[in-house]
Amino acid sequence: MENSPLTLEAKDVTVTYPNGNTALRDASFSLEGGTICALVGVNGSGKSTLFKALMGFVTPVRGSVALNGRPIREAQKQGWVAYVPQAEDVDWSFPVSVHDVVMMGRYGYMNFLRIARASDRTAVRNALERVGLWELRDRQIGELSGGQKKRVFVARAIAQGGRVILLDEPFTGVDATTEEDLIALLHELRLAGSLILVSTHNLGSVPEFCDHVVLVNRTVLAFGPTDEVFTPENLVRAFGGVLRQFDLASSTVHDHDGKSVTVLTDDERPLVLGKRGHIEYRDRTGREKLISDREKEDV
Amino acid sequence: MDAFLEPFRYGFMLQAFAVGGLVAAVGAVLSCFLVLRGWSLMGDAISHAVLPGIMLAYIAGIPLAIGAFASGLLCAVATGWIKSNSRIKEDTVMGVVFSGMFAVGLVLFSRTPSEMHLDHILFGNILGITPERMIETGSIAFVVLAVVIVLRRDLLLVCFDPSHAKAIGMAVKPLTYMLLVLLSLTIVASVQAVGVVLVVAALITPGATALLLTKRFDKMIAVAVATSVGSAWAGVYVSFLTNGSTAACIVLAQTFIFVLAFLFAPASGLLRRRARA
Amino acid sequence: MNWLVPFHYEYMVTAMWTSALVGCVCGVLSGFVTLKGWSLMGDALSHAVVPGVTIAYLVGFPFSVGAFVSGLLAAGAMAFVKIKTPVREDAVIGIVFTAFFALGLLLISLFKSRVDLKTIILGNILGIAAGDVVQLVIVSLVCLVVIALKWRDLMLFCFDSSQARALGIRVGWLHVLLLLLLSATAVAALQAVGAILVVAMLVTPGATAYLLTDRFGVMLIIGGVFGAVTAFAGAYASYFIDGATGGCIVTLQSILFVGALIFAPKHGLIATRRARG
Numbered sequence: 001m002e003n004s005p006l007t008l009e010a011k012d013v014t015v016t017y018p019n020g021n022t023a024l025r026d027a028s029f030s031l032e033g034g035t036i037c038a039l040v041g042v043n044g045s046g047k048s049t050l051f052k053a054l055m056g057f058v059t060p061v062r063g064s065v066a067l068n069g070r071p072i073r074e075a076q077k078q079g080w081v082a083y084v085p086q087a088e089d090v091d092w093s094f095p096v097s098v099h100d101v102v103m104m105g106r107y108g109y110m111n112f113l114r115i116a117r118a119s120d121r122t123a124v125r126n127a128l129e130r131v132g133l134w135e136l137r138d139r140q141i142g143e144l145s146g147g148q149k150k151r152v153f154v155a156r157a158i159a160q161g162g163r164v165i166l167l168d169e170p171f172t173g174v175d176a177t178t179e180e181d182l183i184a185l186l187h188e189l190r191l192a193g194s195l196i197l198v199s200t201h202n203l204g205s206v207p208e209f210c211d212h213v214v215l216v217n218r219t220v221l222a223f224g225p226t227d228e229v230f231t232p233e234n235l236v237r238a239f240g241g242v243l244r245q246f247d248l249a250s251s252t253v254h255d256h257d258g259k260s261v262t263v264l265t266d267d268e269r270p271l272v273l274g275k276r277g278h279i280e281y282r283d284r285t286g287r288e289k290l291i292s293d294r295e296k297e298d299v
Numbered sequence: 300m301d302a303f304l305e306p307f308r309y310g311f312m313l314q315a316f317a318v319g320g321l322v323a324a325v326g327a328v329l330s331c332f333l334v335l336r337g338w339s340l341m342g343d344a345i346s347h348a349v350l351p352g353i354m355l356a357y358i359a360g361i362p363l364a365i366g367a368f369a370s371g372l373l374c375a376v377a378t379g380w381i382k383s384n385s386r387i388k389e390d391t392v393m394g395v396v397f398s399g400m401f402a403v404g405l406v407l408f409s410r411t412p413s414e415m416h417l418d419h420i421l422f423g424n425i426l427g428i429t430p431e432r433m434i435e436t437g438s439i440a441f442v443v444l445a446v447v448i449v450l451r452r453d454l455l456l457v458c459f460d461p462s463h464a465k466a467i468g469m470a471v472k473p474l475t476y477m478l479l480v481l482l483s484l485t486i487v488a489s490v491q492a493v494g495v496v497l498v499v500a501a502l503i504t505p506g507a508t509a510l511l512l513t514k515r516f517d518k519m520i521a522v523a524v525a526t527s528v529g530s531a532w533a534g535v536y537v538s539f540l541t542n543g544s545t546a547a548c549i550v551l552a553q554t555f556i557f558v559l560a561f562l563f564a565p566a567s568g569l570l571r572r573r574a575r576a
Numbered sequence: 577m578n579w580l581v582p583f584h585y586e587y588m589v590t591a592m593w594t595s596a597l598v599g600c601v602c603g604v605l606s607g608f609v610t611l612k613g614w615s616l617m618g619d620a621l622s623h624a625v626v627p628g629v630t631i632a633y634l635v636g637f638p639f640s641v642g643a644f645v646s647g648l649l650a651a652g653a654m655a656f657v658k659i660k661t662p663v664r665e666d667a668v669i670g671i672v673f674t675a676f677f678a679l680g681l682l683l684i685s686l687f688k689s690r691v692d693l694k695t696i697i698l699g700n701i702l703g704i705a706a707g708d709v710v711q712l713v714i715v716s717l718v719c720l721v722v723i724a725l726k727w728r729d730l731m732l733f734c735f736d737s738s739q740a741r742a743l744g745i746r747v748g749w750l751h752v753l754l755l756l757l758l759s760a761t762a763v764a765a766l767q768a769v770g771a772i773l774v775v776a777m778l779v780t781p782g783a784t785a786y787l788l789t790d791r792f793g794v795m796l797i798i799g800g801v802f803g804a805v806t807a808f809a810g811a812y813a814s815y816f817i818d819g820a821t822g823g824c825i826v827t828l829q830s831i832l833f834v835g836a837l838i839f840a841p842k843h844g845l846i847a848t849r850r851a852r853g
Contacts, residue, residue: 018659055742076744083742093386094611094735095790104732108743114728140790156739334663339670340616347772386843387610391783394615398776399830405698405773405823421697421772422681496681500674507667544685550678557671561661 005068006033006163006195008054010220012063015049023049026063029214029223031197033163036190038206038226039199041216042239048168050216051199055081055166067164075164079108082162084153086169092142098152099137102127105160127159131185147178154185165189167198171205183209203271206230230271306539315425318436319531319549322489325440326501327509327527328447329485331520332478334506336458340390341375341479342502344397346486346495348374350404353420358411364435364487371483374400423494425535425545432491439488443481454478455516497546501527504553511560526556582815591701594709595807595825598764599777601716603803604723605761606782607796608754612734615779616666620673621755622762622774624650626680626696629766633691634683640711640763647759650676677771699770699822701811708767715764719757723796730754731792768807769822776826777803784833787840806832 009030016022024046031037041047052058053065056072067075075081082105105127106120116124128134131151136144141152150170157165167186171179186196186209198210206213206226213229215221215238222229306312333339352370356363374397381392408417416424428436447454456464457474465471482502489498505527509519534549541548582588609618628646632639650672658668684693694700704712723730732740733750740747758778765774785798810825817824838845 055738056744057738057741073744076742079743081742083738085736085738089738091611091735095786095792095795096731096735097791100792101735104736104739107728107732107740107745113725160743334667337664337666339664339666340619343616343619343670381837384845384848385787385837387783387786388613390613390615391610391779394619394775394779395783395830395833398773398780398826399833402773402776402823402826402830405820406817406827409818409820409823417698418693496674496677499670500678503667503670503674507663507671510663511661541686543682544678547678547680547682547685550674551682554671554675554678561657 006193007031007069008065008067008164008195009069010050010054010063010065013050013053013060013065014062015046015053015058016061023218024053024060024216025219027053027216027220028063029220031195031212031214031223033193033195034190035212036186036196036198036210037212037214038210039197039214039216040201040203040206040238042201045217045238046219047199047201047216050214050220051166051168051197054164054197055083077108079105079160080163082157082160082165084150084157084165084167084170087146087149087173089168090141090149090153092149094142095140097138097140098128098133098144099124101141101152102137102155102159105156105158105162108160123159123161127155130158130188131155145178146174147181150174150178150182151185154182154189158189162194164195164197167196169199169201171200171202179205203235207271235271306536311426311428312535312539314428314433315535315545316532318428318433318492319425319535319545320528321437321440322493322497323501323505323527323531323549324524325443325485326489326498327505327523328444328520329482330502330504330506330527331509331516331523332447332454332458332506333482333502334510335455336478339503340393342482342486343499344378344393345371345374345479345483346490346498346502348397348400349486349490349495350420351400351407352404354404354407354411357413357415358407363491364439367487367490368483370400371486372480375479375483419494420490421495422544423490423492423497423546425493428492436488436492439484443484443488446477446481450474450477451516451520493549494546497549500550500553504550504557508553508557508560511557511564526560527553530556582812585815587702588811588815590709591704591821592808592811594704594712595701595768595811595821596804597716598712598761598768599781599803599805599807599825600800601719601723601803602761602765602774602777603781603785603799603801604720604796605757605799606778606780606803607785607792607799608730608734608782609758609778610782610786612754614754614758615775616669617755618758618762618778619775620654620669621647621650621759622766622771622778623673623680624676625759625763625766626677626771627683628680629696629763630680630683630687630691634687638711639708640715640760643763643766644759646676647762648755651755651759695770696766697770697772698820699766699768699773701768701821702814704767712764712767715760719760719764722753722757726750726753727793727796768811769825773822773826776829777807780826780829780833781806784829784836787836787843790842802829802832 007030011028013024013027014022015024027050039047039051049058053060056076065072067080072081102124103116103120106116106123107114109120110116125134128137131154133148133151133155136148141149144152170182190196200206207230210226212224213226214223215229215234217238221238222234333342349367349371352366353363356366378393378396381387381396382389453469453474456469457471461471486498489501505523508526509523512522513519530552531549534552535545538545538548609615625643625647628642629639632642654669654672657672658665684691729745729750733747733754737747740750761778762774765777769777781799781803784802785795788798789795806828807825810828811821814821814824836844841847
């Protein structure tokens, strides 16, 4: 079961709120397990609506979201859909310990009274050890550092056995080390076959760790592997005038390494595109072949 | 026909119309700020918290209004202080502080032999107001009205967007305290005339009604005052005819207007929206 | 003075034990109320049950049924108005509860001879009828059992309702369940301390417990014990203080809250000052 292939498919999802505002129209895409996918769009683009539709929080007026061909509500009952909230949505002074929070991921497996069994405790322990927080299990959640706070909720998703894990703006207000730790953790989960969806407006970090991208602006503009989707044309369509574009062809960068780059930034980590619109990666390990291919093209 | 005009023949009824209208007008103006600031519980809290002050002032033999004012302000300040110095949320702190103060007031009340009627403090005695009380209520109400009208733009910005107000160099903290002082004064002026219950409603409902009817702040104040004064008069009148509690009748009249606005407001009314859909 | 005198009277013994039971239920529930930020809701429901209680007394129905229906109507009205208007939630709650309370007052003032205002507003546990005691005990025990069974779900609902939804748990039901519990305990507390002070019973124990522990389960237990002990002691003290049972209970709770606020080992003022250096 754990290793059965996983597909998530959104088909013509249209969401209209009671006030008559259609936040999302005919959004379609499909993804498979073993993927880290970024959900990219500006505020108000319907990104969070799509997120909610994927979690089953809003019901589309038209279209459907299916996990392995079955409606999302059924998947919820199996505990397949796990969710990592934005840091600012959490009441950090709530009187619960790290262990309590991770145990909340197991509620779906428990009986009516939510009394933990041995299997639940094992799952919580495994999850906490995996994120390196077992030693801190009795801490009140507000007493953790920023990175530890994130990892508690990822541990909850692991304990839940979530096969689709949705992270809402996981990198806002997080320092670089924390971000890298979290990314490493997500890579491990991806290798285990999970489908990880990250909503973000931080363009720069997307190519570093997401192999797929869904670009949202009122609908799904484009989806697929990051290399194909993250083109300047698509990004301008998704972000409109929000992005500032610098062409550094004749600047110091050019003199420095003899290549021209384009930097797209929305004031966070910048996205750097090569002369032909390729993504410039900060971390080149594992991408040697791609880079050498490009260098051949450049010649 | 005569029966309908009868209420206007009595001096105490005319007085009730005057005081009711005045208190309703001041409450309505403040309610616009409170509704926008999300401080609806604040009016509730302060109006209950005046009780121990009234009792202590009575025991000490100083004017009750001074005790009430001090005690109401103490509630507001204590709430703010505990909130910023502990982990407890604002609404909880407010609930703890005002109910605690009210309880102390009750214990003092039952330990102090007095001529006072608790009923009158809680539910007012608008039909039996003495001339001195009229003057007291009237002058406090005029002061509050004048200050609010003069400072309304500053107060609005402080309620609507405190961080922007701070950014453009406005004295946010003093203005916030000013609002609390005005609120306490209003409550002191009205409690003895119309009672705690009516004050709470008078500080919420008119502002909310006006919010449904208009999107402009100056208009909102005008609408709030108009509906509030209108319902105060209607309430006093109806209570005379039915012999029911005056404060209750006024509150119900205000609610009735709110329901009408809720159903028929031009922009956001329920029926309008349904007709459009 | 003989300190054991209250125990010689059957009505005092009944009052003390009934208060303790009601205090315990309210104390346990106050953990949820404070963490969910529902203090105003507790205050509102305790006022909103008044017309139901009045009508129940008038037509000779069990008061708890009347109160319950009226509380639910109010909660429903709040939810409806909140969804349909741009008015903020706190203002909506304020409008609805003052309207309900005013309706209750109007009814009481119209049928003065048959319903005692003081009983409803200030509670009258010392003079409670045997049939009412039975109702209180049933309501309290049912609430305790329900909380004991579902507290983990309710905790998740208060802490992270999105997670509950992601697990396919019916969040709407939990919301309704918590409202039902709140209405039921408000009804019970009404008899013990009266409509105005119910909010203290539903907030102060939870706020105190929140200062003393970082574990949710422990917080519920502290809240329950705190509520039970203060209610018992308050009822006992009211024998000596002329019947103001509600005032005594809540004053006691407030004193202990202030004690916890200052001296709590980790979250008290002294401890946080010291930690800050």
